[in-house]
Amino acid sequence: MKKLLILMAVTVASAFALQAQKGLNVAKVFQGRYAKMPDAVVTYLTGDAVEKYDLSLYRSLAVTCDAATANEVEQLVLKDGLTATSKETVYRGGRLKFGSFTLPKRNYLNRYLFYVNKDADSGKNTARIVVVYMSGDASPEKVKKLINTGK
Amino acid sequence: MMKNEDIIISDEQLDALIQRYFDAETSLEEEALLKRAVAHREEPRYDEIRAVLGFMAAKRRSVAKKRKRGTTVWLQVAAVAAVAALVVTVGINLTHQATETGTCYAMVGGVRIDDESQVLSLMQSNLGDIGDAASETSMSVESQIADIASVINEAE
Numbered sequence: 576m577k578k579l580l581i582l583m584a585v586t587v588a589s590a591f592a593l594q595a596q597k598g599l600n601v602a603k604v605f606q607g608r609y610a611k612m613p614d615a616v617v618t619y620l621t622g623d624a625v626e627k628y629d630l631s632l633y634r635s636l637a638v639t640c641d642a643a644t645a646n647e648v649e650q651l652v653l654k655d656g657l658t659a660t661s662k663e664t665v666y667r668g669g670r671l672k673f674g675s676f677t678l679p680k681r682n683y684l685n686r687y688l689f690y691v692n693k694d695a696d697s698g699k700n701t702a703r704i705v706v707v708y709m710s711g712d713a714s715p716e717k718v719k720k721l722i723n724t725g726k
Numbered sequence: 727m728m729k730n731e732d733i734i735i736s737d738e739q740l741d742a743l744i745q746r747y748f749d750a751e752t753s754l755e756e757e758a759l760l761k762r763a764v765a766h767r768e769e770p771r772y773d774e775i776r777a778v779l780g781f782m783a784a785k786r787r788s789v790a791k792k793r794k795r796g797t798t799v800w801l802q803v804a805a806v807a808a809v810a811a812l813v814v815t816v817g818i819n820l821t822h823q824a825t826e827t828g829t830c831y832a833m834v835g836g837v838r839i840d841d842e843s844q845v846l847s848l849m850q851s852n853l854g855d856i857g858d859a860a861s862e863t864s865m866s867v868e869s870q871i872a873d874i875a876s877v878i879n880e881a882e
Contacts, residue, residue, distance in 0.1 A: 619830075621830075623830075624828055626828075705852055723860075724853070
């Protein structure tokens with residue numbers, strides 16, 4: 576009985592990280608047609624790989640796509656951004672160039688969403704976009720440090 | 727006519743009540759009355775009804791016990807089934823992609839990469855893009871504040 580309870584506690588606690596992402600509009604971005612585009616780069620990390628960053632989950636999509644697709648992804652990000660407890664957005668040429676959103680906690684996990692459109696002000700018909708979603712215990716300061724170490 | 731503390735019923739009334747009982751026409755109150763009435767009758771002609779009433783009471787007690795025991799067992803089975811279903815559902819959801827130590831992979835142009843160092847490198851690349859954009863934003867804000875400050879200073 577004790578072993579069963581421990582097993583239940585571990586599986587339920589681990590599932591929280593996955594559950595925290597569900598319900599987000601950007602979930603489609605990581606699994607849907609955007610992730611299957613020819614030059615899409617999708618990453619998915621949980622557990623040991625991201626534990627050192629105090630994260631439970633890290634997902635990203637980086638892809639070069641046409642402006643219409645970039646706009647679709649932008650809209651999905653902004654929909655989720657509506658519920659953000661804190662946000663930072665930069666627009667160029669009417670397009671979202673950079674978005675940083677701290678989403679409401681879910682299952683006791685902090686959640687962060689980032690968006691970059693490198694070609695928002697280039698006037699090109701294509702755009703290189705990056706979407707990153709992270710959840711875990713990491714504070715906003717820790718996440719900021721993590722982002723800066725990537726530079 | 728027999729009397730006791732609470733039952734006053736004539737022989738004729740009792741006989742009629744017994745007949746109605748065997749015809750399944752008596753109410754529960756009438757059955758209770760019948761039981762109390764025959765309990766104090768010593769005539770042999772009431773032996774049969776006394777035996778039947780005694781048997782029926784024993785049967786009712788036995789059915790009530792079985793029903794209660796059945797309900798308790800059913801609840802226990804339902805609780806165990808619910809716990810098992812929860813564990814299986816969460817376990818399937820979790821183990822669908824996860825390894826013992828977590829999940830770490832990337833898809834590059836449809837090709838799966840499981841090498842952790844390569845995946846982390848891609849992660850760093852993403853974060854680098856975010857960091858560059860964030861810096862640009864920060865510089866842009868600082869630059870705008872500086873512009874405003876210089877205008878204010880000029881006005882003064």
